Amino acid sequence: MTVxxxxxxxxxxxxxxxxxxxxxxxxxxxxxxxxxxxTTLEKGEVKISTLEHLMAALSGFQIDNALIKIDSQEVPILxxxxxxxxxxxxxxxxKDQGEPRKIFxxxxxxxxxxxxxxxxxxxxxxxxxxxxxxxxxxKVLGNQYARFNRNTNFVTDIAPCRTFVFFHELEPLxxxxxxxxxxxxxAIVIVENPVPQSELDRLAALFNVRTLERxxxxxxxxxxxxxxxxxxxxxLLDIMGDFSLVGVPIRAKIIGYKSGHGINTQVAKxxxxxxxxxxx
Ligand SMILES: [Zn+2]
Numbered sequence: 001m002t003v004x005x006x007x008x009x010x011x012x013x014x015x016x017x018x019x020x021x022x023x024x025x026x027x028x029x030x031x032x033x034x035x036x037x038x039t040t041l042e043k044g045e046v047k048i049s050t051l052e053h054l055m056a057a058l059s060g061f062q063i064d065n066a067l068i069k070i071d072s073q074e075v076p077i078l079x080x081x082x083x084x085x086x087x088x089x090x091x092x093x094x095k096d097q098g099e100p101r102k103i104f105x106x107x108x109x110x111x112x113x114x115x116x117x118x119x120x121x122x123x124x125x126x127x128x129x130x131x132x133x134x135x136x137x138x139k140v141l142g143n144q145y146a147r148f149n150r151n152t153n154f155v156t157d158i159a160p161c162r163t164f165v166f167f168h169e170l171e172p173l174x175x176x177x178x179x180x181x182x183x184x185x186x187a188i189v190i191v192e193n194p195v196p197q198s199e200l201d202r203l204a205a206l207f208n209v210r211t212l213e214r215x216x217x218x219x220x221x222x223x224x225x226x227x228x229x230x231x232x233x234x235x236l237l238d239i240m241g242d243f244s245l246v247g248v249p250i251r252a253k254i255i256g257y258k259s260g261h262g263i264n265t266q267v268a269k270x271x272x273x274x275x276x277x278x279x280x
Contacts, residue, residue, distance in 0.1 A: 001076060003054075003088070006065040008099045011247060012058055014041075014048045018071040027055060029245035029268040035261035037178060039242055051075045052241030052261065053163075057085035059244035060154035063094060064101060080162035080186035082237055086155055104275040106252035112267045118258040120239075120267045125253040132236040132256045138166075140190050140218030146232035148240070158240070160226050161233035164188035167195065167203075167220065174206060184209050188230060189220035239264055246272045 006013070012027035023046045025031060031041040038050035054075050058066060060082070078084040110122045129149040135142060141164075148158060165173070165187045173179045184207045191214045200212040213221040227233055239256050242264035250271060256264070 001068060001070040003058075003085075004067045004069060005095065006067045008065060008097045010065040010067070012055070012064075012066050012068070012244070014046070014051070014068045014070060016046050016048070016071070016073075017069050019046060026247070027051065027245055028247045029242075029265055029272050032245065032265045032269075035265055039245070039261045039265060041245075047073050049074050050077060052238050053077075053080075053082040054085050054241070055244045056237045056241035057082040057089060057159060059240055059249070060159060061086065061089050061094060062101070062249070063089065064249070065097065077163075077183075077186050080188075081234070082159040082241075086159040090155070102248055104246065104248045104250045104271075104278065106250060106271070106274065107278070108274070110267060110270050110274065112263060112270070114263050114266075116258070118260060118263045119255075120257075120259050120263050121255040122250075122267065122271060123253040123255070126251060127253075128249065128251055130236050130239055130254045130256065132232055132239060132259065134232050134235050135258055136166075138190065138192055140192055141231055144229045144232035146229055146236045148236055157227075158233055158237050161230045161237055162186065162188055162223075162226070163234055164190060164231045167191040170203060171206070183207065184220075184222055188223065188225065190231075191218055191220055235259060243268050243271070246275060248275055250275075 014025050014027065016023040025041055025043040025046045025048060031043050032039060033042040034040045039052045040047065040049040041051065106122055106124045113119045127150055132146045134144050152158065167189055195214060204212040209222055215221045219225065238261060239254060239259055242261055243250065243254065245265065246268050
């Protein structure tokens, strides 16, 4: 995958080089099809999946125009965060294209609650900010909170936060081919209750990891947390990625409670509608 510069008003687009020169899809919420374990866009035969962390990196770095060339459907998950993308953007540098950014200022509150009690609210505000709360009804991952506002350093405080999975989800995911050996390198694993070492050894063999232990805080020991609330910060990263699919930077306060890609993109669709209406 390569990220290339693009002219003013180009927006963010993906080109599937393995399909052909015309296999382009705009990074817009209009094309979201599925949101299970990541956000997927589809336009005809052009499909792009797990783009949210790359999109968050682009939006966090205020990159409005880029052409992403990719030779397969799946955007690389790398370490499960946006850090590797961010490092490449920092190394490559960003060019000011000399045009004022188009920004959509939300005029009316948009609120959505789903049947699982997840909620995303956007309030008009003169700045962009996110307040994120998660609550997994879990001893290890109960209430956790993260914020993003103009004082937050996206590069150091949000981009490095990795995705997470519960220990009891690992084996079903493995059996359904949704994760594979080696994938433990790019996710925090939450272990609710002590697990017999024999069980951990069995999973270690399945995932090709030398040894697995449950750390006292309730996480698997194969990686160290980058922040005590890394999971909430990651959900915030996901929100930023999903809302960048509105297609224009937004000025609003986003409040996410138990949010995920499904509800994020449903609300982002409403925001895009409001944006398109504002142009009429
Ligand atoms: Zn994510």
